Amino acid sequence: MSKILIRGAKVLGGEPQDVLIDGGTIAQVGSGLAAEGAEVVEAGGKVLLPGLVDLHTHLREPGREDSETVLTGTRAAASGGFTTVFAMANTFPVADTAGVVEQVWRLGKEHGYCDVQPIGAVTVGLEGRKLAELGAMHESAAGVTVFSDDGKCVHDAVIMRRALEYVKAFGGVVAQHAQEPRLTEGAEMNEGIVSAELGLGGWPAVAEESIIARDVLLADHVGSRVHICHLSTAGSVEIVRWAKSRGIAVTAEVTPHHLLLTDELVRTYNPVYKVNPPLRTERDVMALREALADGTIDIVATDHAPHPHEDKDCEWAAAAMGMVGLETALSVVQETMVDTGLLDWAGVADRMSVKPAQIGQATGHGRPVSAGEPANLTLVDTAYRGLVEPAGFASRSRNTPYEGRELPGRVTHTWLRGKATLVDGKLT
Amino acid sequence: MQRHLISAADLTRDDAVLILDTAEEMARVADRPIKKLPTLRGRTIVNLFFEDSTRTRISFEAAEKRLSADVINFTAKGSSVSKGESLKDTAQTLEAMGVDAVVIRHGASGAPYRLANSGWIDAAVVNAGDGTHQHPTQALLDAFTMRRRLIGPDAGLGQDLEGKRITLVGDVLHSRVARSNVDLLHTLGAEVTLVAPPTLLPVGIETWPCEVSYDLDSTLSKSDAVMMLRVQRERMNAAFFPTEREYSRRYGLDGDRMARMPEHAIVMHPGPMVRGMEITAEVADSDRCTVVEQVANGVSIRMAVLYLLLGGNEPAVTHPRTEEK
Numbered sequence: 197m198s199k200i201l202i203r204g205a206k207v208l209g210g211e212p213q214d215v216l217i218d219g220g221t222i223a224q225v226g227s228g229l230a231a232e233g234a235e236v237v238e239a240g241g242k243v244l245l246p247g248l249v250d251l252h253t254h255l256r257e258p259g260r261e262d263s264e265t266v267l268t269g270t271r272a273a274a275s276g277g278f279t280t281v282f283a284m285a286n287t288f289p290v291a292d293t294a295g296v297v298e299q300v301w302r303l304g305k306e307h308g309y310c311d312v313q314p315i316g317a318v319t320v321g322l323e324g325r326k327l328a329e330l331g332a333m334h335e336s337a338a339g340v341t342v343f344s345d346d347g348k349c350v351h352d353a354v355i356m357r358r359a360l361e362y363v364k365a366f367g368g369v370v371a372q373h374a375q376e377p378r379l380t381e382g383a384e385m386n387e388g389i390v391s392a393e394l395g396l397g398g399w400p401a402v403a404e405e406s407i408i409a410r411d412v413l414l415a416d417h418v419g420s421r422v423h424i425c426h427l428s429t430a431g432s433v434e435i436v437r438w439a440k441s442r443g444i445a446v447t448a449e450v451t452p453h454h455l456l457l458t459d460e461l462v463r464t465y466n467p468v469y470k471v472n473p474p475l476r477t478e479r480d481v482m483a484l485r486e487a488l489a490d491g492t493i494d495i496v497a498t499d500h501a502p503h504p505h506e507d508k509d510c511e512w513a514a515a516a517m518g519m520v521g522l523e524t525a526l527s528v529v530q531e532t533m534v535d536t537g538l539l540d541w542a543g544v545a546d547r548m549s550v551k552p553a554q555i556g557q558a559t560g561h562g563r564p565v566s567a568g569e570p571a572n573l574t575l576v577d578t579a580y581r582g583l584v585e586p587a588g589f590a591s592r593s594r595n596t597p598y599e600g601r602e603l604p605g606r607v608t609h610t611w612l613r614g615k616a617t618l619v620d621g622k623l624t
Numbered sequence: 625m626q627r628h629l630i631s632a633a634d635l636t637r638d639d640a641v642l643i644l645d646t647a648e649e650m651a652r653v654a655d656r657p658i659k660k661l662p663t664l665r666g667r668t669i670v671n672l673f674f675e676d677s678t679r680t681r682i683s684f685e686a687a688e689k690r691l692s693a694d695v696i697n698f699t700a701k702g703s704s705v706s707k708g709e710s711l712k713d714t715a716q717t718l719e720a721m722g723v724d725a726v727v728i729r730h731g732a733s734g735a736p737y738r739l740a741n742s743g744w745i746d747a748a749v750v751n752a753g754d755g756t757h758q759h760p761t762q763a764l765l766d767a768f769t770m771r772r773r774l775i776g777p778d779a780g781l782g783q784d785l786e787g788k789r790i791t792l793v794g795d796v797l798h799s800r801v802a803r804s805n806v807d808l809l810h811t812l813g814a815e816v817t818l819v820a821p822p823t824l825l826p827v828g829i830e831t832w833p834c835e836v837s838y839d840l841d842s843t844l845s846k847s848d849a850v851m852m853l854r855v856q857r858e859r860m861n862a863a864f865f866p867t868e869r870e871y872s873r874r875y876g877l878d879g880d881r882m883a884r885m886p887e888h889a890i891v892m893h894p895g896p897m898v899r900g901m902e903i904t905a906e907v908a909d910s911d912r913c914t915v916v917e918q919v920a921n922g923v924s925i926r927m928a929v930l931y932l933l934l935g936g937n938e939p940a941v942t943h944p945r946t947e948e949k
């Protein structure tokens with residue numbers, strides 16, 4: 197593998213430096229580096245970050261290849277600056293056996309646009325009744341470390357307790373989609389002033405908060421660690437903050453869309469805004485930003501949820517829940533966290549690469565940008581501003597809430613172990 | 625007037641009064657030997673009902689026929705709407721057929737709004753009830769009934785409901801009628817009180833332009849109209865209230881309670897009435913109960929709405945549209 201010299205890049209947003217990649221590794225970081233025969237990339241003051249890691253992606257393969265495949269999803273990931281994605285288990289068949297997780301892992305390896313770490317289901321068929329073979333999935337070639345019934349909540353307290361205990365044997369983590377099922381029957385959007393007016397079924401904040409409260413107590417009781425998916429309410433933030441202050445091993449994620457969008461947008465009845473957990477209020481958005489800034493929320497995760505056009509071009513009630521997010525995540529984080537002064541680029545690297553890699557044990561990712569480390573890197577033109585144009589997405593689906601919206605920042609280059617997957621905004 | 629009627633909240637005070645006044649003119653047509661106007665001759669209106677409601681459909685159909693429109697009834701009940709394609713597909717079929725207006729009833733809140741705003745169709749859209757969201761022509765016919773009874777058919781012309789005190793009782797949470805009525809009655813200057821057990825009131829109701837009470841008895845003596853909302857029996861199984869008996873005792877309207885209302889006050893119900901739990905036969909059959917009038921008024925209101933959306937801005941009866949001259 198040849199050498200690449202990235203010239204004049206602001207590493208984690210610092211002073212411009214040169215970074216020399218040799219093979220799959222960062223060889224040198226410094227000023228005025230020269231390298232014979234190296235391919236030179238003029239960074240021109242762009243920000244260089246460790247390759248982003250998404251702990252929460254839906255790749256849809258196997259089963260819903262009309263929405264996304266491992267190939268199209270990882271191409272979308274590379275476009276968005278990601279070098280690793282964790283693929284959620286709610287596929288068809290469900291990723292609840294060693295066979296399915298190995299299939300997904302192998303597809304990721306073959307395509308080479310980013311590493312794919314399959315997430316294993318906690319329970320058989322995501323049904324919440326019987327533990328899936330967590331150990332077998334861990335021991336498979338896929339080496340599963342994160343388990344989740346995402347899309348559904350592990351709502352039975354005993355099953356959740358057993359899962360938390362069981363994965364301790366191999367250092368796994370259970371990622372909970374916190375949604376009390378009875379409190380959210382018929383739920384279509386955030387329960388509040390807007391849902392009452394629109395006559396849409398309410399998804400109350402307490403349905404999320406009550407499960408998080410229970411699960412941090414369970415994790416404390418059995419001495420295990422729990423990860424909470426896509427926090428969406430101010431109350432959830434308070435519970436996680438309290439749990440951390442007590443030393444409970446809990447980590448939490450927030451999606452880019454919950455950092456930017458509110459339930460006011462649902463007044464359009466446009467299903468592009470239909471997502472689970474639902475868009476909340478301005479107050480919740482502000483609390484989530486603050487919590488991500490102060491570390492109460494550990495990471496940003498996209499919850500990239502591709503759906504074909506016809507599943508969204510319909511009335512609200514009939515529409516599928518979810519939005520794509522891999523290709524816009526960094527822009528939304530720049531808009532909501534960096535441009536607002538809440539987080540610097542080192543902070544973004546921490547929340548979108550270092551910490552998610554740690555939680556998911558993606559060794560080789562989320563490493564410092566320094567000599568000897570794997571060359572998993574992302575170059576961002578932070579001065580760029582432009583309209584989001586879903587027609588240009590690499591994802592097979594276009595269900596983005598940002599169509600026609602101006603967002604800052606653009607990923608121009610992505611390198612996976614020294615091999616470019618994205619060059620000048622174009623996939624290799 | 626706007627091009628569509630999706631929500632009672634979309635109507636200004638002047639829009640609403642114009643509709644009520646136009647409905648008075650339309651009501652006179654019902655007294656003629658030939659109950660028909662040529663106003664919408666050559667126009668095609670589709671009644672697109674994804675949810676069963678014979679009463680509402682017949683009311684619209686009568687209105688459309690009295691205005692001489694060509695009427696197509698499309699009942700989608702039983703067809704698969706779960707995939708979500710059917711509303712759009714149906715809309716595009718109707719568009720291809722050159723339909724001028726679509727009267728839509730749908731079980732999903734927001735479906736008429738989507739139909740009107742998604743570029744699927746050019747026709748005017750009239751919401752005939754969507755999920756738990758809105759039922760604007762119901763609110764208009766209720767306001768029309770109140771104005772006629774509390775002010776008078778002729779004295780009421782040009783008037784709103786300023787200062788009238790209206791109480792709505794029952795399942796506000798699931799009621800598109802309640803939402804529509806609160807919006808419209810507020811616009812028309814009435815003072816609205818909602819009465820229900822806390823379980824049947826939506827979160828955030830404190831932001832609505834009305835009073836809220838858990839106690840029916842304290843509101844009766846100061847109400848000009850008491851409107852009973854339908855309470856579905858299945859709500860009981862979902863623990864919205866303990867028993868039918870307890871609901872009936874606390875929130876049902878019986879003869880004793882009606883006697884505590886002012887003499888001029890009326891009892892309303894959007895129908896169909898479930899006698900017993902929410903309203904006793906004694907009340908339902910009394911001459912203070914306007915249920916039958918509401919049905920008749922519904923036709924006049926729907927004629928007025930369709931005329932104004934499709935016909936024009938001039939008074940309907942005295943000045944037919946120019947092309948009719």
Ligand SMILES: [Zn+2]
Pocket residue numbers: 346347348373425426472473
């Ligand atoms: Zn989820």
